[in-house]
Amino acid sequence: MSTHKTIQSKRNKAMTTIRDASLKRQLKLEFKTNGELSLEKRESTPNQDIVKVTPPPSKTVQAPDISTTDIYFDLETTGLGRTSSITQMAAVRGKDQFSCFVMPKKRITREASQVTGIRVFRKKMYRYGKFVKAVSISDAFKQLYGFLSKTQNNILVGHNIQTYDCPILMHALSLCDKDITEQFMSHVQGFVDTKKLFRIIHPSQKSYTQESLVESLLGEKYRAHDALQDVVALQKLVRSVDIDQEARLKASFSVEDVMDSYTYSLQVKENLPSLETMVNKKVISTNVAKSIAGSGLSYNHLQTEHSNKGREGIESVFTATKGGDRVCVTRSRKIIDSVSDFLSEHST
Template sequence: MGSTQGNELRKITKNPKNRFYGGYESTAFRVAAAISQKNIGHDALSKVYENLLLSPGKNTQLFLARAANKRAYNKHIKSSIAYNKRRHELVFNDKTAEIKEGTTYQSGVDLNPSATSSASTEEIPDTIVRPTPTVVDKGNHTFIYFELETTGLGTSCDIIQLACVAGEDSFNRYVFPKSPITDGATAVTGLYVASGKMYFHKNKVDSVSVEGCLEDFTQWLKQYSKPLLVCHNGRAFDSINLLKTCQNNSFSLPIEGFVDSLFVFREALPDRKCYKLEALVKDCMSMSFKAHSAHEDVKALQSLVLQCKISCDVLLKHSFSVEYVTSSIDYKSKTDECLGSLQPLSNCLSKYMLRKIAQSGLSYQHLKMAYERGGPEGLENTLSETNSDGILRVAKTRSIFSKIINHFSN
């Protein structure tokens, strides 16, 4: 006899439980027919005909030939590498889903108080996806050249200067920060605070609050049609800092999106090695300017774009929407939160691997839950699962698994 499970399934089709065949003589025949069909195939029917001294008709022979061909085809498919690989993936995904969902779908879960605790039913999240830039649609856009100076080098620093230029029109505000300006930022920008006053290279400047700056900036932007803010390296820094500051102060700017001029000049001047703004201005325009003064930066950037005759189509090609920036802010916030929780693993994993785990949406608590629910296999399944596009969540490296497993086992 072959596999018991398959025979049981065949018995159900020939001897269904919703009909009472147990009290009739046909039960034994039905069970025998089901098991014979599973183990021998439909050829068992021809042997029955032989024992009964009957000759199978034309339709019966045609049916048996088709059934035999189908059986042989299914056997060939099930023995293929692709079939077994897919079967393994489905089993793997089922196990991973059980680990991620906890005790939520266990039988009798409502009767077990420990199984309904928040720790047991909390789900391990799916992989978070890094946002991809979406180009702004074509239209009657106004390109406004824009720059920020901040209290530090990160994307969570306070704005201390915001400047824009659109043709001959310009906007420039110094912003009194709520957090201290780092020595590094002062060395670069020349801005600092002393005795409650703000200075630019030892010259006192008039400053406003961040709320006042955003209010003035909003009113200034309203005079332009579908404004796009053009900034150098804006995708990684300026756009995130600006919109994060707007979120923190409940402001919404009337803009269509941003353009990163760094990518514009990489396309326009592909043979260069350095794309810093001051180097571009020096080489393309044979002039220098006061770099890292936001107002001087935007005037230089506008002149550079005009000098290089960058078309509107090229600028739009390297644009990105406001929605992309807000999604990037959320993604970075989740990543930073997960990365902070993973510090207990810093003694056994590299900074690169910790960030990779965090970027997949996994925190220390999620790894701990995976280990408690499924042991080493549960942890491996969680780290090595793939998304709908076949992209690996974290890693399949045994050495990585063993380091994390040893941490939790100890």
């Protein structure tokens, strides 16, 4: 019981951080929307306007001591950006299926429409020219929650979800009421990324797009980029191969990982611009700047710490630990000295 309370406490704290960060983002930041979408949306390189964020490493996921239910899920979206709007969500659990079209708040890019067949005209949604009923994102999550609530200890299984679907999922939840987020998260115990999984169990594949895997391993083709068809095909693909527990665990990550990664990405977007001068002057690398920003530190924070405690202050915030022995930024003396020297030279 105490373990459950601890996990729930962490989730509540993370969700509060996400909602607060989302509000700050709406007030302070203007996110840029990507412009291009290739045929395989999840294999494409993000548009250069999108900040590429490397999230903190996932925690080790232990083998569950409870019976879990795999639910295969997929999203279709307005574009490639991790803040894109959802246009369709689908899930399958055995023979039980769920699919819902969602009216997006953002414009669907032409490239996305070409891939999914979805477009909006005069506040109505059409798919390949036929009208489809679309609901708000809040109603979509309520419907998905109803599907999830039929089983316990659900594991969401999807293809390339750790880097694509999950960030979009978290962004969408941050726009909904608190109770919707809590209901959804209360019925999800973790995630499995099948792209990572197939890289482990089939290391010699030429391509790891879902379409390629289905064709290579099942000898079949299907209508990709329809979320429902995607999850049906993925369930069939996964059930057709032998998967050992070790490989599955390596491809797994927790709800807390997803929340931490999303919060990290918001902090990077908010704080990274203030560190551009140090990057341009080669005081720190772009990756180090992202680590600093992702830990919640802006240039003003560094100035304050250095003003109060000098080099010791910078070392303290850079080497602070969270999540075990992992440091927030770095233990590198060279980087700490470089930042400290820069701040000394530019102190007022």
